[in-house]
């Protein structure tokens with residue numbers, strides 16, 4: 001089998017205090033020394049990133065590889081460190097992003113909803129409420145085209161309805177109030193369910209999976225383009241109002257996805273793909289884990305939790321990627337899987353593992369990894385690693401950006 005990961009030579013958690021004491025105390029608070037190492041690296045990489053961005057594509061507005069992603073990073077740093085110079089930097093990148101919108105895509109990560117949502121939040125935090133409201137108005141004007149059944153908007157996270165939905169939830173979370181009424185979110189979920197039922201029927205899946213989704217004629221499984229990302233949002237409390245639909249449509253579809261698990265505990269990138277190769281947030285266990293944890297929270301079935309724990313083992317064994325340190329397909333993004341398990345279980349093992357992956361990221365550039373196409377961006381590059389290192393400072397508050405709720 002082609003090796004896509006670097007061998008994880010770290011000693012795993014052994015349950016003794018001596019194994020964790022360099023990283024955190026029994027309450028899960030990071031030691032001053034380790035927190036200092038993280039913050040030192042954040043500062044150092046930020047400088048490199050700023051330098052590198054001078055040669056970045058000036059016309060990429062997106063959260064994934066472009067300016068909105070950098071703005072989101074600075075907004076995050078502001079939220080973590082409360083240093084207002086980060087908010088000013090966020091504003092500069094927000095403005096760059098708004099000046100080159102796609103006028104085509106509608107999602108948080110790859111379309112115009114991300115730039116508009118991040119801009120609304122940055123303006124709001126700067127008490128520029130008129131500009132914030134203007135951005136929110138523009139964001140909500142996309143809603144109609146997203147919920148329309150014949151709009152040809154896909155359903156997945158990167159280019160589809162769920163990627164638009166995230167933008168609305170992001171606004172509410174960052175404003176700390178229901179700025180955008182819940183009905184907007186519920187309408188999107190209704191629309192996603194109708195679309196999923198229709199494809200399930202058309203592709204003769206209805207016996208196995210009452211919902212089915214595809215992107216470019218391919219039935220993806222993972223968080224970025226596929227079923228796991230869509231079900232993760234459908235299972236959020238209050239998003240799908242009808243309990244009948246949750247139990248009758250969403251749950252059996254989740255169960256169908258669970259059956260696609262490889263013997264290793266990993267998941268295929270697409271239905272029917274038998275190659276157990278990819279351990280990324282975008283494809284494989286590090287993305288599916290969020291769906292499993294959410295299913296466990298929603299339906300209380302132990303099997304979901306044990307499948308999620310198995311994802312954690314896969315990530316530990318195969319998650320230090322030759323693709324590098326990024327979020328979408330890198331060690332930084334993979335480490336968020338441990339943090340998700342830690343937040344659920346408070347088991348020190350998972351915080352330890354996240355710290356070990358962070359330690360690997362502290363040696364940024366020293367493992368002979370491939371350089372990504374956009375080396376400084378949020379989802380492929382250095383900005384994402386910085387985001388993760390800063391997020392680890394408050395493990396219980398950490399969230400995979402642009403996705404996790």
Ligand SMILES: [Zn+2]
Nearest residue numbers: 280282328329
């Ligand atoms: Zn990826």
